[in-house]
Amino acid sequence: MTRSPEMTAGDRGRFITVEGSEGAGKSTHLATLVAHLEAHGIEVVSTREPGGTPLAEAIRDLLLARREEQLDALAELLLMFAGRAQHLACVIRPALAAGRWVVCDRFTDASFAYQGAGREMGQATVATLAELVHGDLHPDLTLYLDLPREVGLARARNRGELDRFEVEGAPFFDRVRQGYLDLASAEPGRIRTVDASGDLDSVRSEVLAAVDAFLARTLGQGA
Secondary structure (H helix, E strand, O other), rough: OOOOOHHOOOOOEEEEEEOOOOOOOHHHHHHHHHHHHHOOOOOOEEEEEOOOOHHHHHHHHHHHHHHHHHHHHHHHHHHHHHHHHHHHHHHHHHHHOOEEEEEOOOOOOHHHHHHHHHOOOHHHHHHHHHHHHHHOOOOEEEEEEEEOOOHHHHHHHHHOOOOOOOOOOOHHHHHHHHHHHHHHHHHHEEEEEEEOOOHHHHHHHHHHHHHHHHHHHHOOOOO
């Protein structure tokens, strides 16, 4: 499809994130989202957090690996933002500045949900680091894939060996989900909540409807 005049190389790209707890289907629906944007003539950079660069991927390994030494909650949060700072410097900011769209599997909303709520560190600590690392940059659209904790964990177990987060107990994941729901309630203009408990086709339809509404609002394009 021919690019619209709004998508010139000199324009800042758009930043879209996909959020959700374990088993929500983020990777599957992110791939669908990327293909849909590309079908509209948009150049897309697909990435993830923690990760996105070789150094940030090494930090990801530290965060997800299960080991005898318990990772302190503050150390966990600082590692998350260290990886995020590198990711922003090497991938996200350059892509946006070049007019590309960035679609990211998780961003700072995950830190508010997992460390702020799940680890009970509070939102103020996360907000302080967010301001330091990317105070002038926030997602233009966030798709939050919501589903009951027990459904998500059952899906995660079916994928194979669980990582350090996936072995946490039910209270942790209940706090994470509530953290996400609180964020969505506070920012309804940015965060679109999608019911991820249904079948693949129904969730896909809801994701694409949200993206098409965003395209129409920001670029004047229909589906």
